[in-house]
Amino acid sequence: MDDSKMRPSRRAVVMGLSAFGLIPAGVRGAATPVEAKFVIEDRRLWVSASVDGSEPLLFIVDTGAASNFLRPEIAKKLKLLVQGTGSVGGVGGRSANTGVVQAREIAIGGAFRQNRVLFNTYDMARGFPDDAAGMFASGLFTALDTDLDFANGTWRIWPKGREGDPKGVRLADSSITLLGDRGGSQRMYATIQIDGRPYRMGIDTGAPGALFLFPRAAARSGLFEGRPYAPSGVSGFGGRAKRLGRIVRAERLNWGPLALKRPFVTLMDPAETSLFDFDGLIGLPLISLFDMATEVGPGKVWLARNTLKPTADPYGRSGLWLGLRGKDILVEAVGKGSPAETAGIAVDDVVAVPAVLSDAIKLINGDAGREIALSLRRDGKAREAKLTLADYL
Structure with missing residues (x-):
C-alpha cells in the first residue's frame, strides 16, 4: 500500500490544530515530550502554528536554514514588532536583504509554545507554495532534544531534556x-x-x-x-x-x-x-x-x-531543459543518454511548436512512455523531432 495515501494532508493538520486547542506551557513533566503532528507533501515537511494568537498557519520545516522566515504581508497583518534588517543567502550564490520582526509567542501543532521568536520577512513567492506562511529553521531541533517519527507523522519535543537514549x-x-x-x-x-x-x-x-x-x-x-x-x-x-x-x-x-x-x-x-x-x-x-x-x-x-520506502527523485524524462532567448524558446541543455539526445535534439535548437514556454515544459515533462513531437528550427531550417519519454537514468 502507498504510505502517502495513509497520511493526512497539510490542510487536515491545520484543521486538527483548530479543533485541538493550545496546551498551556509547563503542564508537561520533565520526562514527557510535547507532541505535534506534521505531514510530508510536495516533498516538503509541514507543520501548523499560531503566531501571536493568530489562526493556524502552515509552515515548512527547513533544518538547513539558520533563520526563521515569514511572509511580509503576514508580519504586517499581525503587527509584529520590527527589530531591524538582515540578509539571506544560499545555493544561488547571491544575498537578499530582509526585515527582521519578533513574535511574542508561537504555538506549534497546538502543543508547543516558544516565546520571543525572530523571523526574517522574505517574499515566499520565490519558489515556495502559495499556502506556506513561512518557514521554521533548524533551531527547533538543535536547541532542544527532539524526535521526528516520519512513519507516524509525529514530532516530539523534550523541553527539559530527554531521559535515556533515543532509539536507533x-x-x-x-x-x-x-x-x-x-x-x-x-x-x-x-x-x-x-x-x-x-x-x-x-x-x-x-x-x-x-x-x-x-x-x-x-x-x-x-x-x-x-x-x-x-x-x-x-x-x-x-x-x-x-x-x-x-x-x-x-x-x-x-x-x-x-x-x-x-x-x-x-x-x-x-x-x-x-x-x-x-x-x-x-x-x-x-x-x-x-x-x-x-x-x-x-x-x-x-x-x-523506519518502514517507509525510498522514492525516486523527479527529473525530466525527455532530458531537455528549455529557456527563453528574446521571444524564442531555446534548448539550453540535453541530458546525456536521454530520449532527446537519441532524437538528435541539440543545444541552441529553437522550439517552434509548442509556441508557449509553459506548454513546452509541460509537454517534455510528461510521464515515461508518452510519445511527444516538437517542431524545431536549427540554422533557419525546420524539422520535427519525435521522442518517447523514458526513465533513462
Missing part, C-alpha cells in the same frame, strides 16, 4: 554546530559515503532531493562527467545558480544503518562558486527513511530505520 543508532561522526562564523541557529551535520568517498553533509529537511553536492564536492566525486544525466535548475535562497546542475545516479550510498544502491544525486556545476565549507545536503526523501532524534547536550544525531 547514534551517529558518532554527527555534530550540531554553527556554520563557520555565520549567525543564526546551529545546524545538524553528518558524514555519508557515496561510492566509497566520504562527504560532510548538512541534514536538511528543506532540500527536496535525496542528495545534493556543492561545486567542489561535485568535482571531487567524479560524477559530473561521463555518465547519463538529466539537466536540473539549481535555486534556493540567493536566487538561481548561473549554470545548470545535473541529476545522476551513483552506484551506492552508505549512511549510518542505511545502504542504498544506485541513489540519485543532484550535482552543482563544478564551475559555480560555493558559499559553504561543507560538501552538500542530505534532503528530505533520504531523511524520512529514518526516525531521527537530536541529542543536544553532546551534539549528536540518532537514526532508526
